[in-house]
Amino acid sequence: MLSSSFRAPIAALFVPGDRPERFAKAAASGADTVVLDLEDGVAPAARDVARRSVALHGIQSVPVIIRINAAASEAFEGDLIALRAARFDGLMLAKAETAADIQRVHDLLGYQVPVIALVETANAFIDLAGLLQAPGVVQAALGALDLALDLGCQPSWGALAYCRGALVLQSRLAGLPPPLDGIATRFDDPEAVHHEALMAAGLGFGGKLAIHPRQVLPIKQAFVPDAQAIAWARAALKACDSGAVVQLDGEMIDRPLIERARRILARAINTGDCAV
Known part of the structure; x- marks a missing residue:
């Protein structure tokens, strides 16, 4: 169920964890949440540097979510060990698939933490209800690009229509806020970003993930009533x-x-x- 201290974001901006010089800029971008990334945005060779930087991020003005590596990855345990003393508002678990994955997050940290389940594999849909109802899960998010890769389809709206609908439906049944839609790959075309965000809003999503500050305003404009x-x-x-x-x-x-x-x-x- 939804944590009383967790506020579901509308425009959550990713920042690579090994680029601490960008942290303050991200916090000042207008995004209502900053997602410090320890997964895809960080090369394996830079992972230790990223963990240290993220653990000491210093962001105070907006909520901070930290994306950690998948439970099945070699980096998963190291991420959580590095974050035990860090300040954050929640974690985003990459390639979340089962309630057991969520429980492992709590177990390694030593306490229950708000978790955004990033759904981006076919396996996540085997028991999507169980995943989203796991203790500590406060929201779902769609990893459209990785999901399309896993399914062997194009990351188009038509190809992923069932998955988007299932994520919205199961979020509602789990008592969670509407999920976050996946990223728009174009950051130099505000109209295209806005269009994608409008489509997501029309499907019942509550916000959208961003990878560049230029995407923040078009996303917010799509989800905030005009x-x-x-x-x-x-x-x-x-x-x-x-x-x-x-x-x-x-x-x-x-x-x-x-x-x-x-x-x-x-x-x-x-x-x-x-x-x-």
Whole structure:
């Protein structure tokens, strides 16, 4: 279940763990969470340097999540040993597949820690419900590129439609916040990033992972309600004060749409983008 101290991010920005000179810049980028990476973003030869840098990251202004290597990897245990005295708000487990993987994280740290389960292998879908309901799991995230590689398909929306839908559904059934969508590979095309983020939001994702500061704003704009959505939500609630089914601009407004309007305004308030 969701940790009371964990706040699900909208735009979580990855930073290689062996580039400490980028840590402060990432924290000041507008991202609502910084993900310090000990996995794909770090060459094996730089792993020890990365662990030391991440353990002493010094970021105070935004939450810090640390991505650690997969439970089946040789680097997994070393990552957790290096982080036992580090300050962080949660861990992201690469290639999370089973509840046992999550338990090993807690066991090696010596205490239960909030974990974002990064789902990026076919094996994770054998018992996705069990994985996401494991003690300590606070959110799921999609590793679309690695998942597509494992499945032997293109990392397209059509090819991964089932996997995205399953992740949204099982997150809901586990009582977790909506999952994070995987990265957009283009960082020099804000419109493309925004489009991908809008598609993810429409599927029920709650945010998206970023690999460059230029991606942060397009992602946030896709998931934070805009002025038009806020105006519609206010009008819908005002029209439905009686509790009856009414019409608004030719659209029937009944209980599901009333609840959607409430959620839009709540999300706008929680992200600090409007005063309702």
